[in-house]
Amino acid sequence: MGCVQSGDGxxxxxxxxxxxxxxxxxxxxxxTSQPKTVDPRLPFENYRQLFNLKNSWKAVSRSMENTAKECxxxxxxxxxxxxxxxxxxxxxxxxxxxxxxxxFEEAAMYFFTTLDEVLGFADGKVDMAIxxxxxxxxxxxxxxxxFEPAYLxxxxxxxxFPRLRKRHSGRQIQ
Numbered sequence: 001m002g003c004v005q006s007g008d009g010x011x012x013x014x015x016x017x018x019x020x021x022x023x024x025x026x027x028x029x030x031x032t033s034q035p036k037t038v039d040p041r042l043p044f045e046n047y048r049q050l051f052n053l054k055n056s057w058k059a060v061s062r063s064m065e066n067t068a069k070e071c072x073x074x075x076x077x078x079x080x081x082x083x084x085x086x087x088x089x090x091x092x093x094x095x096x097x098x099x100x101x102x103x104f105e106e107a108a109m110y111f112f113t114t115l116d117e118v119l120g121f122a123d124g125k126v127d128m129a130i131x132x133x134x135x136x137x138x139x140x141x142x143x144x145x146x147f148e149p150a151y152l153x154x155x156x157x158x159x160x161f162p163r164l165r166k167r168h169s170g171r172q173i174q
Contacts (some may be wrong), residue, residue: 039126050122057119064116067101110136129161 036047044050060067073095076083084090088103098104114136121129 039124041126041130042122052120054119057116060112061116064112065105065109068112069105072104072108072111073098 038044038047038050042050044053076098086103087109089098089101089107092098092104114132115128118129118132123133
């Protein structure tokens, strides 16, 4: 009732039967798009690497505060000399006390909110990403007596983020 049987009175070419394209004629071509490319200033060989990193970062950003603290603690374990660059942190002995310290939390969140902002600029706004990193580096360089660029280089080469670096290693910025 109300249904047209297959092939009965269907005004479409081929009578509406699936798979019968011989009488349909020329089909519309599928839209073509260029593969996405990555700015050569970024350390990725292809867009897939950037895409995977951004998707992984979504998981990090869901628990950014705890993840930031844990990564900074790992950096301090690997390079204990960096702890003394942060005023008030060199006198804290236990990692649990560090996790509760506001100075420590601010330092950890500063790094991670900067990374979050930079990853937001990675698709098409690389100049903004670079400016953000330079500004953040300049802020830290000015605030911390004895701060050296090697501090950030140690983080970049996996001291603080070993699993992330292993999963998303591409070309490395020197």
